[in-house]
Amino acid sequence: MLLTFKQITGMETGKNVEDHLKVHKVKKKILRKQVRAQHTLMRHEGIECVSHATQSLVIANAGLGNGMSRHQLHRIVENYGIVETLLMPPNKPYSFVKYESTEEAKKAFDALNGKEVTPEDTDQNIVLYCNFVEKVFWKNSVPANLPPGLKVIENIISSEEERKMLESIDWRGDENNQNAQKTLKHRRVKHFGYEFRYDNNDVDKDKPLPGGLPEICIPFLEKCLKQGYIKHQPDQLTVNQYEPGQGIPPHIDTHSAFEDEIISLSLGSEIVMDFKHPDGQTVAVLLPRCSLLVMTGESRYLWTHGITPRKYDVIQASELGQKVGTITADVRDLTLKRRETRASFTFRKVKRSSCNCIYPSVCDSQKGQQRRAEPSFPHSELQASELEQEYVHKVYEEIAMHFSSTRHSPWPRVVEFLKSLPEGSIVADVGCGNGKYLGINKDLYMIGCDRSKNLVDICGEKHSQAFVCDALSVPIRSGSCDACISIAVIHHFSTAERRLAAIRELARLLKPGGTALIYVWAMEQEYKNQKSKYLKEKHGSKDKEEESNTGTSQKLLDDEKPDSSIQGSSCSDQLLDDSEDKGCAAKPVADSRLPVHTNRTSFHSQDMLVPWHLKGGNKKKGASVDKVSSPAGCKESQELSPVFHRYYHVFREGELEAACGSLDCVRILKSYYDQGNWCVVLEKL
The missing domain is CATH 2.60.120.1520 (Jelly Rolls)
Known part of the structure; x- marks a missing residue:
């Protein structure tokens, strides 16, 4: 019996070979776009895909955010098995589906990758790309109440x-x-x-x-x-x-x-x-x-x-x-x-x-009664960026030398976290300030970054590794850090979206299983019937206040606190006279939407300006006080000692945990209160 070429070689000939190559090319293109979708989901959404088959899929391009309704998507995915869960995050271009069995999910994975569909009431096709995930989970927001009135x-x-x-x-x-x-x-x-x-x-x-x-x-x-x-x-x-x-x-x-x-x-x-x-x-x-x-x-x-x-x-x-x-x-x-x-x-x-x-x-x-334009709550991303530029970034450049002189005593529980890490761990200090935590544990490879060039220069003088960058965009490869710390940084971002983005950026840097420690100022300066030392010292002696300014008795992280001018505001609707501030000539910012805090008092507003009284000089060594410039975040006393105002958002109990919990790429290992600060330890999933 004569055998054909196809039977001998197992290969097809002519048009069959051409068709086979076309199919292979299409599959290769789908695979490439599937991998790209996987990387996009991880980078921008923190969704970690896996290479092995599971019961659950994330389907890119099949979301409420790009016109796919629940009814239409359910009609598509139920063709491949019993759907246990279908989650469609609001305004997102992807959805999650969980099948009753891994076999059903595998069947959907094979069928839907590269599948073209047309959302209802539109004439524009979209192409679906699937990846397996270990679990289908989306942190539901607590339903908000209607605005008052x-x-x-x-x-x-x-x-x-x-x-x-x-x-x-x-x-x-x-x-x-x-x-x-x-x-x-x-x-x-x-x-x-x-x-x-x-x-x-x-x-x-x-x-x-x-x-x-x-x-x-x-x-x-x-x-x-x-x-x-x-x-x-x-x-x-x-x-x-x-x-x-x-x-x-x-x-x-x-x-x-x-x-x-x-x-x-x-x-x-x-x-x-x-x-x-x-x-x-x-x-x-x-x-x-x-x-x-x-x-x-x-x-x-x-x-x-x-x-x-x-x-x-x-x-x-x-x-x-x-x-x-x-x-x-x-x-x-x-x-x-x-x-x-x-x-x-x-x-x-x-x-x-x-x-x-x-x-x-x-x-x-x-x-119409205002004398000049004053800082206010931002209504847009541009306004938020401009507010932070004037009342955070520029201020830290001006006060860097004095700020650093008050920041040399590390916080015990931050030290405890760093010393608990395995030898050889790679650690990023995002918002490192003058780098006081960079040399705590000599067994770690630590690198710092900060928005302030003058503070990064101070790190360099200490022979610490640090560079200038924004905490919302850290130029470190994703998944390359064993741990991160963010100590008194996130409360300087002026919208909830930007604060969440800063947390998401920390998560991006971590390897799976990596941990991050976050500290932010707390609204509650009295917690479980105990006042923070900050409030206890309200009527303390001038010597005690000066001692806290040098960092030997630090209570509240800014990195912890300004000189004798530390947070608190007695009223959320009007500005207050800072006449109680000892040694501080800060005056209220007239008619501002953002109140200026009063020293040694409890908070009554979550968003405010915190004065820093620049004592004895400015940011550069040897410069005289009367040569200090006065940006928007600065006022000067009669003695020409400038007072700078920094923007802060103080966190209520549970607010930091809720923000972290909204990211499904991390889980909270620990949360605690530490002398006027809310703190969390996160683990990358």
């Missing part, structure tokens, strides 16, 4: 009333009618009673529009007055119409333009409105169809509110989950919902006098 009342009107109110607005426009709509970049809008002017975010109180408010709104407003949702009869109405993909930028309604209560009726479709506090806290609030939003007090005057321009909102998937209030981060029950055309009727009462609210830093009436 905010209410959402469901079903305030009937569907029939909704229909009539929508029909009462004629969007065809009439150029001769002063109420004709304006077409803005993000929406269409009509005004009644008074026209809202977008050039100055105010109304012309002497030029009311003819006709007043629409008659159809009067019964509704009488109902709101009767039920106590408003105290004043509104005389201004703004009607906004939003198509899918449209929104309104974050803003605070001008204080002096309107009275306290502002109410907004949602018609035609539900929407998610985003509220943000100046300290970075955000709350996503679901406004159902036919619901009323009531803003008073803090939610009206301090929090920004806006609608992100997008075609989908992340909402609770189940009927049970769809409730009024905040949208939780429970990724077991989140999905996308396509927006529909929505109209909002926002009613206000025009204010006839200036505003005298308790939020002067964001009040247009009281801002």
Whole structure:
């Protein structure tokens, strides 16, 4: 019997060989992109993939963040086995799926890698890439409460009333009618009673529009007055119409333009409105169809509110989950919902006098009294970076020599951590200051980094290894360190997002099984009925204060504390006189949103400016005091001794642990309180 070439060689010929090569090429391309996805997930999200098969997969490009709904993804993954868990983190371009067996997960892995799918209601294909993970886990955020003074009342009107109110607005426009709509970049809008002017975010109180408010709104407003949702009869109405993909930028309604209560009726479709506090806290609030939003007090005057321009909102998937209030981060029950055309009727009462609210830093009436621009809570990444540049980085450059002279006594529990590490461990001190911890354990290979060049120069004078960099971007290879320490650094970042990014960067540096020690200032200077030594010394002698300035009796990490000026603020809403500061000529930063602390007092604000009184000289050896420059973070006393102000965010109990716990690439081994500081020890998973 004659054998064919294919039978003899086991190889195919002609077109079969060509097809085989094409398949091989495609598989090679998929593998390359799969590995790239794996590296991206690890680098940016801390998700560690494994090379062996498990029950669980992370699927890149199949997330809420790139248009994949829960229903569609579940329909895809259930083709390969019984799905135990499907987690879709909000706004992320990936999801986790756990199957009942490893065999089912392997089947999905083989089928889905390189698979092209089209998200619902779009015409753009996406390609899925899978990797195995040991476990499916996402730290659920604690559902946030509504901002103070905010209410959402469901079903305030009937569907029939909704229909009539929508029909009462004629969007065809009439150029001769002063109420004709304006077409803005993000929406269409009509005004009644008074026209809202977008050039100055105010109304012309002497030029009311003819006709007043629409008659159809009067019964509704009488109902709101009767039920106590408003105290004043509104005389201004703004009607906004939003198509899918449209929104309104974050803003605070001008204080002096309107009275306290502002109410907004949602018609035609539900929407998610985003509220943000100046300290970075955000709350996503679901406004159902036919619901009323009531803003008073803090939610009206301090929090920004806006609608992100997008075609989908992340909402609770189940009927049970769809409730009024905040949208939780429970990724077991989140999905996308396509927006529909929505109209909002926002009613206000025009204010006839200036505003005298308790939020002067964001009040247009009281801002006019400011003598100069002052630091405030950042509302954007750019503002946060600028605040830290002026009130952290520049200040440390100026005070480096004096700061270093007060920082020579290491903290016992930090020393204990370093001495517990195995011989030969590679350790990074991120935010090393003058490098006082770099030589603690001679059996370790330690390297330091700091944003301040002058402090790094001091490390060099001590023959320690250190370099200049930002703690958010450390130029050290991922997974190369056995341990990291971050001592009194993270509290200098001015938003929750940037503080979390700093923790994530520490985790990136660690090898699996590596550990990190983090110290931050604590809001609680009295803990378990014990005052920190910082508070105990409030009425101490000048000698005792001077002793603490030299580092022999350090209590609170900054790296621990400024000279005799250390944290605390007696009031979160107004600035305080630092006249109690012994030897410190610090004065409050006038009318600032950020309060200046008062020495030796408890904290009453989490975000503040902490004075540093530069005694006896400036950053450079031999320089005279009167030659010290005065950046934005500095004021000078009558004796020309400058006082610098540094930004701090002090952490409440549990806040540091919650931030660390939100990263699924680490676990908390230990957390404790150490003389006015919250501390955690993390392990890289």
